[in-house]
Amino acid sequence: xxxxxxxxxxxxxxxxxxxxxxxxxxxxxxxxxxxxxxxxxxxxxxxxxxxxxxxxxxxxxxxxxxxxxxxxxxxxxxxxxxxxxxxxxxxxxxxxxxxxxxxxxxxxxxxxxxxxxxxxxxxxxxxxxxxxxxxxxxxxxxxxxxxxxxxxxxxxxxxxxxxxxxxxxxxxxxxxxxxxxxxxxxxxxxxxxxxxxxxxxxxxxxxxxxxxxxxxxxxxxxxxxxxxxxxxxxxxxxxxxxxxxxxxxxxxxxxxxxxxxxxxxxxxxxxxxxxxxxxxxxxxxxxxxxxxxxx
Amino acid sequence: xxxxxxxxxxxxxxxxxxxxxxxxxxxxxxxxxxxxxxxxxxxxxxxxxxxxxxxxxxxxxxxxxxxxxxxxxxxxxxxxxxxxxxxxxxxxxxxxxxxxxxxxxxxxxxxxxxxxxxxxxxxxxxxxxxxxxxxxxxxxxxxxxxxxxxxxxxxxxxxxxxxxxxxxxxxxxxxxxxxxxxxxxxxxxxxxxxxxxxxxxxxxxxxxxxxxxxxxxxxxxxxxxxxxxxxxxxxxxxxxxxxxxxxxxxxxxxxxxxxxxxxxxxxxxxxxxxxxxxxxxxxxxxxxxxxxxxxxxx
Numbered sequence: 001x002x003x004x005x006x007x008x009x010x011x012x013x014x015x016x017x018x019x020x021x022x023x024x025x026x027x028x029x030x031x032x033x034x035x036x037x038x039x040x041x042x043x044x045x046x047x048x049x050x051x052x053x054x055x056x057x058x059x060x061x062x063x064x065x066x067x068x069x070x071x072x073x074x075x076x077x078x079x080x081x082x083x084x085x086x087x088x089x090x091x092x093x094x095x096x097x098x099x100x101x102x103x104x105x106x107x108x109x110x111x112x113x114x115x116x117x118x119x120x121x122x123x124x125x126x127x128x129x130x131x132x133x134x135x136x137x138x139x140x141x142x143x144x145x146x147x148x149x150x151x152x153x154x155x156x157x158x159x160x161x162x163x164x165x166x167x168x169x170x171x172x173x174x175x176x177x178x179x180x181x182x183x184x185x186x187x188x189x190x191x192x193x194x195x196x197x198x199x200x201x202x203x204x205x206x207x208x209x210x211x212x213x214x215x216x217x218x219x220x221x222x223x224x225x226x227x228x229x230x231x232x233x234x235x236x237x238x239x240x241x242x243x244x245x246x247x248x249x250x251x252x253x254x255x256x257x258x259x260x261x262x263x264x265x266x267x268x269x270x271x272x273x274x275x276x277x278x279x280x281x282x283x284x285x286x287x288x289x290x291x292x293x294x295x
Numbered sequence: 296x297x298x299x300x301x302x303x304x305x306x307x308x309x310x311x312x313x314x315x316x317x318x319x320x321x322x323x324x325x326x327x328x329x330x331x332x333x334x335x336x337x338x339x340x341x342x343x344x345x346x347x348x349x350x351x352x353x354x355x356x357x358x359x360x361x362x363x364x365x366x367x368x369x370x371x372x373x374x375x376x377x378x379x380x381x382x383x384x385x386x387x388x389x390x391x392x393x394x395x396x397x398x399x400x401x402x403x404x405x406x407x408x409x410x411x412x413x414x415x416x417x418x419x420x421x422x423x424x425x426x427x428x429x430x431x432x433x434x435x436x437x438x439x440x441x442x443x444x445x446x447x448x449x450x451x452x453x454x455x456x457x458x459x460x461x462x463x464x465x466x467x468x469x470x471x472x473x474x475x476x477x478x479x480x481x482x483x484x485x486x487x488x489x490x491x492x493x494x495x496x497x498x499x500x501x502x503x504x505x506x507x508x509x510x511x512x513x514x515x516x517x518x519x520x521x522x523x524x525x526x527x528x529x530x531x532x533x534x535x536x537x538x539x540x541x542x543x544x545x546x547x548x549x550x551x552x553x554x555x556x557x558x559x560x561x562x563x564x565x566x567x568x569x570x571x572x573x574x575x576x577x578x579x580x581x582x583x584x585x586x587x588x589x590x591x592x593x
Contacts, residue, residue, distance in 0.1 A: 004419045005419070008420045010417070010418035011420055013410035014411045016407040016410070017411040021430065021466065023463065024466050024467040027448055029436075031444035087335075090332075091332035091336045093333075100582075103584060104581055105344070108347065108573065108577075111527065111528065111572075111573025111577060112570050113529075113530060114529070120350050121346060123349065131345065134365055162343060162346065194328075219435050226531060244437055244439040251442055252442060268435070272432055272435055
């Protein structure tokens with residue numbers, strides 16, 4: 001919409017929202033900033049430390065390992081979920097009761113509380129009572145997520161794919177539905193192959209929703225906490241301890257206010273930075289191309 | 296495919312100009328590819344349902360049956376696990392608590408997000424772009440970052456262990472999300488409608504409630520769905536801000552692991568019951584959900 005009216009009284013409409021979000025975002029964030037530059041010894045005993053906590057956090061080898069793990073995890077799940085989601089969206093029925101039924105079924109994992117997702121997979125993969133764990137054991141595979149870090153990783157990736165691929169699929173599905181039938185008719189007249197239809201009609205039209213999908217998936221996977229916490233508890237060892245869990249252990253478990261606050265800020269800034277870089281790059285790429293028509 | 300131009304003298308062979316495939320073959324092929332697509336989709340859905348099925352299966356068994364033998368379906372069906380949850384107030388109050396704070400959050404969020412989204416979709420004002428970007432950054436804030444400050448903040452204002460505390464905390468990510476989605480839906484309503492209404496003598500509040508909100512009601516429905524979804528599934532903040540009076544069901548579920556082992560049957564039953572509200576909600580918005588997932592921007 002380019003025909004917006006300039007009107008500063010619009011601030012009045014935004015104000016109630018601003019007060020609420022400020023209460024739940026700015027005050028806590030300021031508390032974090034406050035802690036990150038101080039060493040808190042007691043209620044009234046704290047002194048200014050400057051950037052000391054930030055330096056020690058950036059050099060902490062355990063956190064660096066968690067960070068690398070986190071990035072690896074996010075990349076792996078993006079590499080699996082985005083193509084899989086597109087594929088599912090392409091084969092979903094477009095109309096009739098089947099469409100509604102498939103829609104409801106596919107959305108199901110998104111509406112399960114995250115810790116219950118963890119519980120479901122914990123039960124499902126247990127060797128004694130879980131279908132998957134028991135089945136693999138019967139097949140002669142030595143599968144144990146509490147002992148082998150490889151198994152734990154595969155299971156967490158599988159769980160996340162199970163949990164979040166529906167989001168990508170739903171986004172792509174809604175993108176596909178917005179393509180006018182005339183495009184497909186034109187393609188049929190041209191005798192375009194299925195691949196050509198996908199490559200030159202569907203994929204360009206999906207760009208917008210795919211940007212949203214990648215952003216949302218990156219953000220959420222980077223904050224993942226409850227599912228691996230319930231499923232593996234970060235183990236075996238610390239092989240599946242991701243950033244959120246490392247942070248909560250430090251902040252709540254050990255009560256290290258200063259370091260954990262510094263860590264929080266670095267963590268937040270990394271997510272912001274990556275999202276911003278991704279978003280601006282994509283938008284620049286789109287600007288360079290000739291316009292694809294309204295999307 | 297071949298593009299040879301011979302055989303054009305007979306109209307009958309017209310299709311062979313472009314391809315060797317006859318219409319009958321083409322229909323056959325597309326039916327076959329449709330069938331193959333349905334098969335793939337079926338396999339995916341089965342794999343997807345399997346973990347949930349296993350949970351339901353376990354929730355209908357006694358603990359001795361769960362631990363004793365591997366049964367693909369309940370041998371002697373029992374509803375004891377569900378009865379235990381519905382007759383024990385410390386269990387079912389968990390659901391009530393979760394529902395309460397989710398409902399409060401949805402109400403608060405939609406009330407403040409509707410005017411704000413209208414402002415973003417209709418007006419330019421000083422700092423609007425920065426404000427919108429700042430809002431979106433809140434979506435990216437890991438809840439783990441806010442854990443400790445939230446605890447201290449709500450404790451100091453005396454809201455700790457109340458439903459409203461969790462509802463307000465979830466506003467952190469739900470308000471930006473709601474504004475983002477609603478702004479997309481509102482921008483697809485032409486401005487002329489607003490102007491016509493003002494010419495007809497509507498005041499802004501009356502126009503907004505009587506005309507504008509009914510026009511974007513599918514958008515509001517979808518927004519409420521997303522608000523429900525993200526508030527219902529979040530546990531980290533909800534757990535931190537509550538102790539006993541407003542404890543969410545997700546936290547109460549951890550009670551099933553005791554010194555004498557884990558009560559798998561009850562855990563599974565409680566898990567199944569957390570899935571049901573989601574199914575109900577998605578059923579209500581099923582016709583609009585596809586548009587909603589693109590955040591109203593298709």
